Amino acid sequence: MSDYEIDAGYLQHVLESLLACPSPSGMTDAIVRQTCHELDMLDIPYELTRRGAIRATVRGKGEGPTRAIAAHLDTLGAMVKGMKPNGRLRVVPIGTWSARFAEGARVSIHCEDGLQYRGTILPLKASGHTYDTEIDSQPSDWGNLEIRIDARCHSEEDIARLGIRVGDFVAIDSVPEFSPEGFINARHLDDKAGVASLLAAASAVQRSGITPAVDSHLLFTISEEVGVGASNVLHGEVAEMVAIDNGTIAPGQYTSEYGATIAMKDSSGPFDRNLTLFLESLCQSHDIPYSRDVFLHYRSDAAAALEAGNDIRTALLCFALDASHGYERTHRDSLIAIARLLAAYMLAPPMFAKEEMALGPQSEFPLIEGVATDD
Structure with a gap:
């Protein structure tokens, strides 16, 4: 049985507030301040x-x-x-996502000095009354998209007069919807759903009144979608790191749609066997629904941490996500399962108590895979 309880209302409140705060890679100051506020409320330094x-x-x-x-x-x-002669904007993606999911998106264009404009990403041929079936035959490609600005703007000079410049950030509306059945539809659930689950887990640990055996460092990174991630935010004494990201709902995948998923491997390679088995044992001992999965076409904060030269054990926990990097959907039960597992992990004893030193003799290297031991 668990010594804590996840506050589902708090988890949803935090997720709603995160989704309302635009944070494309490179423009994350606002959401950093918002997350710091949540940590202040939880009294976490x-x-x-x-x-x-x-x-x-x-x-x-x-x-x-x-x-x-x-x-x-x-x-x-x-x-x-x-800028285009017709008063519209050329656009390129931040991060890796399909132009197919950008078509029709409502956006905010963030200029200097806090100036913002609203707009819509559209294909070059957007009117069926004009282009007929050419709408369907045009390629889905970022070079085939433009932003229609919600302003009296019909030339490059009009764009310049508005103060819009090359390099201005474009934030894509999240458009969240929380259903009574527990389904959550939105853009950017990757990884704001993971952040909300982590904060809900930390809140549960704080409310439990239990002092964990070891420190748990909660890392909120700001450039994972462009490949940097947790490359330079780790403390030197960290021996193991668990990343939180999405698990894909698709044919051939084994992600648990209503539970937690433990990733065994992603495109960067296999995760640490000891740590993944340790997390699996926590699921079993706390009756947390879970599955295992392998992901071929994405990587997480864990890869960036290892590539930066950190000699740590890594694992990846995933919440369920359908249509990743598109119009995404998860379920409340999956987020609660992740939060429960993270809280159990924070309250668990060290997996291997002798791994505080980065280097040591062979006699201190753990030999028992998947078993927490002090021997």
Whole structure:
């Protein structure tokens, strides 16, 4: 049985507020401040890197090496590539996502000095009354898209007069919908649903009154969607890190749509076997529904941390996500399962108590895979 309870209302409130705050990679200051506010409310200390990644700490008794849990605040987005003679904007993506899912999106164009304009991403041939079947035959490609600005704008000079410039950020509307059945539809659930689950887990640990055995560093990264992620936000004493990201609902995948998913491998390679089996044992001992899965076409904060030279064990926990990097859908039960597992992980004893030192003799290297031991 668990010694804590996840506040589902708090989790949804945090997710709603995160989804309302635009945060494409490269424009994350606002959501960093918002997350810091949530940490202040939870009375969890934190510090910021130069670029704005957050390192928060749920304090433990200090027994053994510390652990880290990472989720990313940045999302997909777009950027103004240029101006067109018809008063519309060329656009390029921020992060990797299909132009197919950009067509029809409502957006905000963020200019300097806080100036913003609303607009819509449209294919070049957007009117069926004019182009007939050519609408269906035009290719789905970012070079075939433009932004129609909600302003009296019909030339490059009009665009310049508005103050819109090349390189201005374009934030894509999230358009969230929370159904009574527990389904959550929105853009940018990757990874704001993971952030909300992590904060809900931290809230549960704080409310439990239990002091964890070791420190857990909560890492909120700001550039995962462009491949950087947790490359420079780790503390030196961290021995293991769990990343939180999405698990895809699709044929051939085994992601649990209403539970937690433990990733065994992604495009960067297999995850640490000891740590994944340890997380699986927590699911079993706390009656948390879960599955295993393997992902071929994406990577997470964990890969960036290893590529930066951090000698740590890594694992990846996933909430369910249908139509990832598009119009995404998850379920409340999956987010609660992730939050429960993260809280159990924060409250669990160290997996291997002798891993505080980065280097040591062979006699101290753990040999028992998947079993938490102090021997």
